[in-house]
Amino acid sequence: MIDTRFSTALQIVISVAVNEEANLRTTSQSLAQGLDTSASFVRKLLLPLNENDILATAQGGKGGIRLARPRDQILLSQIYAAVTGDKKIWATRHDIPHEGLVGENIGDLSEFLCDRAEQAVVDMLGSVTIHDSVAELRRLEALKSAGHQPPTDGSLVRDRHAAE
Numbered sequence: 001m002i003d004t005r006f007s008t009a010l011q012i013v014i015s016v017a018v019n020e021e022a023n024l025r026t027t028s029q030s031l032a033q034g035l036d037t038s039a040s041f042v043r044k045l046l047l048p049l050n051e052n053d054i055l056a057t058a059q060g061g062k063g064g065i066r067l068a069r070p071r072d073q074i075l076l077s078q079i080y081a082a083v084t085g086d087k088k089i090w091a092t093r094h095d096i097p098h099e100g101l102v103g104e105n106i107g108d109l110s111e112f113l114c115d116r117a118e119q120a121v122v123d124m125l126g127s128v129t130i131h132d133s134v135a136e137l138r139r140l141e142a143l144k145s146a147g148h149q150p151p152t153d154g155s156l157v158r159d160r161h162a163a164e
Contacts, residue, residue, distance in 0.1 A: 009045050009083040010076065011035060014137065016055060017071050017130050025064040045083055052082040071134065077126035088114050089121065 012031055019026045028046065032039040046065065049055040056068040067074065092110040097103050140150045 003084070003087065005045065005083040006080050008035060008037070008041075009049060009079050010133070012042065012045060013049065013054060013067070013074065013079055013130055014133055016065050016067055017134055018137075020066060021134075026066070027064050031065070048082040048085075049079070052078060054079060054082060067130070070131075072129050072131040074130040075126050076128045076130075076133065077122050080122065080125050089118050090114055 012035070015031055015034055016026045019030075028039045028042045032042045035042065046055060046057060050057055050068070053068045054074055055065055057063070057065050090110075092107050092114065094107055096106070143150045
């Protein structure tokens with residue numbers, strides 16, 4: 001089963017950022033509606049985002065969810081780490097016979113590959129902020145409104161590196 005915690009948490013944080021721009025109150029219920037999921041699932045994801053100083057929550061009639069720090073200081077890698085914890089991109093099978101070249105070594109090879117893939121993901125996510133993400137969403141929306149097909153070539157990360 002594919003883990004959707006990161007993509008869901010990303011949508012939550014970006015939704016909060018966009019709502020803040022528009023001076024709209026964000027609640028777990030409004031996020032759940034936008035995500036087509038339950039408010040309890042949203043609250044479950046809010047906990048690590050709150051603990052990692054990404055989002056701040058306040059209860060009550062005037063409460064809600066807001067960014068805990070400026071959007072240009074929240075990296076996607078921080079969101080990823082907050083909601084996935086120690087869970088790897090993929091798991092290594094350890095319940096196989098340890099015989100022969102493959103059986104004896106596949107676990108070590110798989111762990112090595114998984115570690116490298118995980119680091120590549122974290123490195124890429126560490127180069128993009130919530131500010132960048134909101135700007136990219138606006139750029140994509142403008143392209144669609146103008147009748148253009150958005151590129152799928154990773155321009156968000158490339159453009160950010162070019163600006164640095």
